[in-house]
Amino acid sequence: MQRLCLPIKVARRSIVVRAITTFRRNENAVARGYRPIAPLQHQSTALWHSRPFNRMSSDASNVRIKVDRSETAEGAVSLQFETLISEALSKLDAAIDLVSTQDSAGTSQDGSFDKLEHVLQDLLKAIQQRKRIESKTDLDGPSDLNISSILHLAKSFAEDVTVSSKRQDAETIIGCKANRFIDTLDQIASNQTSKTTDETDINSLPAAAIGSQSYPRKNRHNREHRQQIGSLPWFGLDIGGTLTKLVYFEPTDNGEDDTEEEVHRGQIIRQYLIPSKAYGKTGVRDEDLQLDNVLMNGRTGTLHFIRFPTDRMIPFIQLVKSKGFVQNGTVCATGGGAIKYAHDMESELSMQLHKADELQSLISGIEFIAENHPEECYYYENPLDDDNHREVIWRWSSGRCSSTDDDYSHDDRNENGLQYPYVVCNIGSGVSVLVVRGHNDFERVSGCSIGGGTFQALCSFLCHSDTFEESVKLAAKGDNKNVDKLVGDIYGSAYDSIGLSSDTVAASFGKISSPKDRDNVKVEDLARSMLVTIANNIGSIALDVAKLHDIERIVFVGNFLRGNPTAARHLSNAMNFWSKGTKTALFLKHEGYFGAVGCLDKLVDVANTDTNV
Ligand SMILES: Nc1ncnc2c1ncn2[C@@H]1O[C@H](COP(=O)(O)OP(=O)(O)O)[C@@H](O)[C@H]1O
Numbered sequence: 001m002q003r004l005c006l007p008i009k010v011a012r013r014s015i016v017v018r019a020i021t022t023f024r025r026n027e028n029a030v031a032r033g034y035r036p037i038a039p040l041q042h043q044s045t046a047l048w049h050s051r052p053f054n055r056m057s058s059d060a061s062n063v064r065i066k067v068d069r070s071e072t073a074e075g076a077v078s079l080q081f082e083t084l085i086s087e088a089l090s091k092l093d094a095a096i097d098l099v100s101t102q103d104s105a106g107t108s109q110d111g112s113f114d115k116l117e118h119v120l121q122d123l124l125k126a127i128q129q130r131k132r133i134e135s136k137t138d139l140d141g142p143s144d145l146n147i148s149s150i151l152h153l154a155k156s157f158a159e160d161v162t163v164s165s166k167r168q169d170a171e172t173i174i175g176c177k178a179n180r181f182i183d184t185l186d187q188i189a190s191n192q193t194s195k196t197t198d199e200t201d202i203n204s205l206p207a208a209a210i211g212s213q214s215y216p217r218k219n220r221h222n223r224e225h226r227q228q229i230g231s232l233p234w235f236g237l238d239i240g241g242t243l244t245k246l247v248y249f250e251p252t253d254n255g256e257d258d259t260e261e262e263v264h265r266g267q268i269i270r271q272y273l274i275p276s277k278a279y280g281k282t283g284v285r286d287e288d289l290q291l292d293n294v295l296m297n298g299r300t301g302t303l304h305f306i307r308f309p310t311d312r313m314i315p316f317i318q319l320v321k322s323k324g325f326v327q328n329g330t331v332c333a334t335g336g337g338a339i340k341y342a343h344d345m346e347s348e349l350s351m352q353l354h355k356a357d358e359l360q361s362l363i364s365g366i367e368f369i370a371e372n373h374p375e376e377c378y379y380y381e382n383p384l385d386d387d388n389h390r391e392v393i394w395r396w397s398s399g400r401c402s403s404t405d406d407d408y409s410h411d412d413r414n415e416n417g418l419q420y421p422y423v424v425c426n427i428g429s430g431v432s433v434l435v436v437r438g439h440n441d442f443e444r445v446s447g448c449s450i451g452g453g454t455f456q457a458l459c460s461f462l463c464h465s466d467t468f469e470e471s472v473k474l475a476a477k478g479d480n481k482n483v484d485k486l487v488g489d490i491y492g493s494a495y496d497s498i499g500l501s502s503d504t505v506a507a508s509f510g511k512i513s514s515p516k517d518r519d520n521v522k523v524e525d526l527a528r529s530m531l532v533t534i535a536n537n538i539g540s541i542a543l544d545v546a547k548l549h550d551i552e553r554i555v556f557v558g559n560f561l562r563g564n565p566t567a568a569r570h571l572s573n574a575m576n577f578w579s580k581g582t583k584t585a586l587f588l589k590h591e592g593y594f595g596a597v598g599c600l601d602k603l604v605d606v607a608n609t610d611t612n613v
C-alpha cells in the first residue's frame with residue numbers, strides 16, 4: 001500500500017498540497033474516465049467527479065467503504081482507494097486554492113505554518129470573521145456558507161487523513177473518511193444548487209461543490225436551506241431519566257437572512273440565558289463547557305450548555321411558554337422524555353417537537369464535539385495514585401499531535417486518538433454500552449440497570465445525602481477498604497495464581513455484614529464503596545464488550561461522571577487492571593451533553609424527516 005503523506009508548504013498566498021494523487025492534472029483524469037464537474041477560476045486544479053465513486057456512495061452501505069483484498073484485485077483496490085483520495089484531495093486543494101485566491105489580505109501570509117491543519121484553521125477563521133468574500137470579491141463564486149462548510153469539512157478531513165495515514169489499516173480508514181467527506185460535500189453542493197436548478201442528480205450539475213458560475217450572489221445565507229433545517233432559535237434537548245440537558249445554539253455570524261422575528265427572539269433568549277449561570281433553584285448553565293465558533297448546519301455560533309432535573313420539566317415548559325422562547329423556533333428532542341413530554345410540549349408551546357433517537361444522538365454528539373473541541377478527550381495516568389494521578393489530554397481529532405502539543409507528540413497513544421472502532425459506555429440513570437464501528441455504524445450491545453441513578457438513590461438512603469454533589473464529595477473522602485472485603489482480607493495476601501492483588505475487592509460491602517459493623521461504619525466509606533461497586537460493575541461490562549469485539553478504546557460518558565473524578569479514576573484503574581493494560585478508558589469533558597448536541601446537529605435530518613423514535 002502506498003503511504004499517504006501531506007507535506008504542506010505555505011508561501012505568500014500560495015498553498016501547495018502534495019499527496020498521493022494519481023491524476024491531479026486534467027489529462028490524466030480524463031484519460032481514466034473521469035470528468036471535471038467544476039473547473040475552478042484562478043487555479044490549476046479542477047474538481048473531478050467520479051461516477052464509480054458516486055455509485056458506491058449511494059448504495060446502502062454508503063457509510064463504509066469495503067476494501068476487501070480477498071474479494072478485490074489488488075489493482076482495483078488501489079485504484080478505488082486512490083480515486084477516493086484523489087477526489088477528496090482535489091476538493092480540499094480546490095477549497096484551499098479558492099480561499100487563498102479570494103482572501104486578498106492573506107491570513108496565511110506569514111509562512112510560519114507547517115501543518116495543513118493550521119492553514120485551514122486560519123482560513124476558516126478568515127472566512128468566519130471577516131466575511132470579506134461576500135462583500136468584496138468580484139467572483140460569482142459560492143456563498144460563504146458553502147466555503148465555510150467546505151473548509152470545516154476539509155479541515156477535519158485533512159486532520160483525519162494525517163493521523164490515519166500513520167496506521168497500518170490506513171487504506172480502509174482513509175477510504176471511509178474520504179467517502180464521508182465527499183458525501184457531505186455533495187450534500188452541500190446539492191443544497192446550494194437546488195435553488196438554481198431543478199436537477200437533483202449531482203452528476204449532472206455543472207455547479208457542484210465550489211466554483212460555480214451560476215450561484216446567485218444575493219441571499220447568500222441560503223434562506224431556502226435555512227427554512228429546510230428549521231427557523232431560529234435552535235435548541236437541542238435531551239430529556240433523560242434524571243436530568244434534562246439543553247443545548248442552545250447562539251448564532252454569532254452576521255445572519256443577514258434572519259427574519260426580524262428570529263433576531264428579536266434571539267435577543268430575548270440571550271438576555272435571559274447568557275448573563276446567568278443559574279436559573280431558579282435547579283437550572284444550571286455550565287459556562288466552562290461553552291463552545292465558541294462552532295459551525296453547525298451551515299451557521300457559526302456558540303453552543304451553551306444548560307441542565308435541570310427532569311422532574312422540573314413541566315415548570316420548564318411553562319417558563320418557555322411565558323417567555324415566548326420558541327415560537328416558530330426549532331426544538332429537537334431526544335431521550336425518553338422526548339416521548340413522555342411530547343404532548344405537553346407540543347400543546348403548551350404550539351410547536352412541533354422534532355424527535356431523534358437517543359443513542360443515535362449520543363454518537364452524533366460525540367463525533368460533533370470531537371471535531372470541534374480538540375481538548376475534549378482525556379485519560380488518566382496512575383489513576384489510583386492519590387499523589388501522582390494525572391489527566392492527560394488525548395488528542396483525538398483536530399490538533400492531535402500538533403506542534404503545540406510537544407509533551408505528547410511522541411506518544412503513540414495520542415497519535416491514535418479516537419478512531420473507529422470504539423466502545424461508548426454511557427452512564428446516565430442507567431447504563432448503555434455501544435460499539436461504534438464507523439460513521440453512522442453503531443450498535444447497542446449491552447446495558448445495565450446499576451448506574452448513576454442507583455448511586456444517588458443508595459447514597460440518599462444509606463448516607464442521607466440529598467444531592468448528587470454531596471454524595472460525590474462524601475465518596476471522595478471515604479475509603480472503601482473499610483466496607484469492602486478485599487482479597488487480602490480473605491487470603492491474608494494476594495491470590496497470585498489468578499492474578500488478584502491483595503487490595504482487589506473480593507466482596508463489595510463484605511466487611512459490614514454484622515450489626516456491630518453497621519454501627520461503626522462511616523457515611524464517607526459507605527459512599528465510596530457504593531461508588532467503587534458501581535464503577536467496577538460498569539467497568540466489567542464495558543470491558544467484556546471491548547474484549548468480545550476486540551476494541552481497544554472505551555469512552556465513558558454520562559452525567560454520573562460529572563464533577564466525579566473519583567469514579568473516572570476507578571473506572572480507569574479497572575480497565576487497566578483487568579485488561580492488563582491492553583484497553584484504555586477515555587473520558588470526555590462534555591460528559592452528559594452529547595445527546596442534546598447530537599440531536600441539534602441532526603437538525604437537517606430531523607426537520608426534514610420528522611423522525612419518530
Ligand atoms: N445535579 C445532578 N442531579 C442529579 N443527578 C446528577 C446530577 N449531576 C450528575 N448526576 C448524575 O448523573 C446521572 C444522570 O446522568 P445523565 O447522563 O444526565 O442521564 P439521564 O439521561 O438518565 O438523566 C444521575 O443519575 C446522577 O448519578
Ligand SMILES: CC(C)(COP(=O)(O)O)[C@@H](O)C(=O)NCCC(=O)O
Binds near residue numbers: 240432
Ligand atoms: C433505558 C435507558 C436507555 C435510558 O437512558 P438514560 O436516561 O438512563 O440515560 C438506560 O437507562 C439503559 O440503557 N438502562 C439499562 C437497561 C438494561 O440494559 O438493563
